[in-house]
Amino acid sequence: MKKFFALALSLTMALSLASCGSSGSASSGAASGGSASASGSAAATVETVSSGKLTVATSPDFAPYEFYAIGEDGKPQLAGFDMALAQYIADYMGLELEVVPMDFDGVIMEVGMKNVDLGMAGLSPDPSRANAMDFSDLYYEGGQALVTVKGNADKFASFEAVNDPSVSVGAQTGSIQADLAQENSPNASIIQLAKVTDIIAELLSGKLDAAYIETDVAKSYQKNYPDLEIVLDVPYDVAGSAIGVVKDNAPLMEAVNAAIAAAKADGSLEKFIAAANEQASGEKYEGLLDENGNVQADAAAASASASASQAG
Template structure:
C-alpha cells in the first residue's frame, strides 16, 4: 500500500487552530513513532474527512475528524501525522498496529472489536438510503429496494455494506472502495441506490442537488468512535479524555460547523496522486447552487 503521510503543518491551512492544553505527557503513552500520533483516515467522507480546494486548486486535508485528531495530538503533546488511504485500508492498518488511531467516521461495530479498541462516541449520526431524483418514486421504503432488478451500493468494508446485505439481500449489491465512486455511479445511472452515513449523504447532497435521501436506515449504534490500536489502554484513556474535553469546551461543535461549511465549497474526495495533487482524471465538486 502506498501510504502518503501528512504532518500537522500540512493540515493547518484550513483546520481550526487547536488551543488544547497538553493533558497527557508524551512519555505516558506508547505510539507507533515516538513523539508522533499516527492517524489513518479515508478522505472521501465529507464532512468527516476530505480535501478542501483553494482558489489556486491546491488541496488541503480537512474535516471534523481531522480537527479532532489535531486536538487530541495537542492534548497529548504529540505531533500529528495523518496517513490517507481507502477505508478498508484504515481497518487493516489499525488491525496490524501500523497506526495509532483510525479516524474515518467509524461505527463501533462489535464485529470489529477483535481488530481495535473503540473510543467513546464523539459524534451522533445515522444511516440513510440514497438515490437520485428521477428514481426517488421507486423507493418509498427500504423494502422497495430489496429487488433483484436494482443495483444497490455501499462502501467496501463499511457498516453500510452490512446494512445493504441486511436490508436488501435480494438486490444486486455492489461494494466500491470510495463513497465518491458510489456517488458517481448513482449520478450516471449505473446504480439505483446506496447506503451512506447520513451526515456524509447530506454533505454530498449540497454539492449534487440531484441526490435524494429517501429514508433513514435502522441501526442499533447511532454514532461515530475512534479506532484505537488494540491493547493500548493508555492511548485509549488519553483519547477518551480528549474527546470529553472537546465536547465539554465546545470545540467539537466548532469543528463540525467549520467542516460542514468547507464541505459545501470546492472539494476533492479520495486519495491524491504521487505528487500530492488531485488526479487529473477526477473532478472536484462544484459549489452548491
C-alpha cells in the same frame, strides 16, 4: 513498516484548523489549563508506533468527516471534523500529528496490524470490528440513509422496493453501510465500491439505483449534487462514530477519551463540526491524491462527468 511510513503524509493540520476558523480553540485549549497538564503526562507515558508522534489513518472521501478542501490556489488541503479532532487530540497529548490517507478498508487493516495508532474515518464501533481495534467513546452521533436520485425517489421509497435482483444498490467496501445493504436489501444486486465518491458518480450516472450512505455524508453531497435524494432513514443499533484505537494500549485509549471529553466540554468539537460542514459545501475533492500530492486526473474527470450528467 519503513515502507509504510515512507508513504505517510505528515501534516501540521494548523492550516486546516485555521481555514476552519477554530485554530485558537484547539491549539490554545490543548496547551493551557487542564489540557496542558494532561498533555505533559500523556506524552511521557503513552507508547505510540512512532516516538513523539500520533499516527492516524483516514479515508479522505467522507465529507464532512474527512476530505480535501480546494484552496484559492487550487491546492488540496486535508480537512474535516475528524481531522480537526485528530489535531486536537495530538495537541492534548503533546504529540506531533501524522495523518496517513488510504482507502477505507485499509484504515481498519492498518489499525489491526498496529501500523498506526488511531483510525479516524467516521468509524462506527461495530462489534464485528472488535478483533481489529478497540473503540473510544462516541464523539459524534449520526445516522444512516438510503439515497437515490430525485427521479427515482418515489420508485425506491421503501426497503421492499430495493430488495429486488433487478435493483442495483451501492455501498462502500468494508463499511457498516455494506452490512446494512446486506441486511435490508439481501436480494438486491449489491455493488461495493472503495470510495463514496464512486458511489455518488454511479448514482448520478444511473449505473446504481440506490445506495446506503451515512446521513450527514449524504447531506454534504446533496449540497453539490441537488439531484440526490435521501428517501429513508436506515435503522441501526450503533448510531454514532468512534475512534479506532490500536488494541491493548490502555494509556492511549485513556488519553484519547480524555481529549474527546475536553473537546466536547470546551466547545471545540461543536466548532469543528460546524466549520467542516461549511467547508464541505465549497469546492472539495474526495479520494486519494497522486504521488505528487495533487488531485488525481481521472478522479477529477469523473467528478466533472458526474456534474455534467446531473446538470443534464
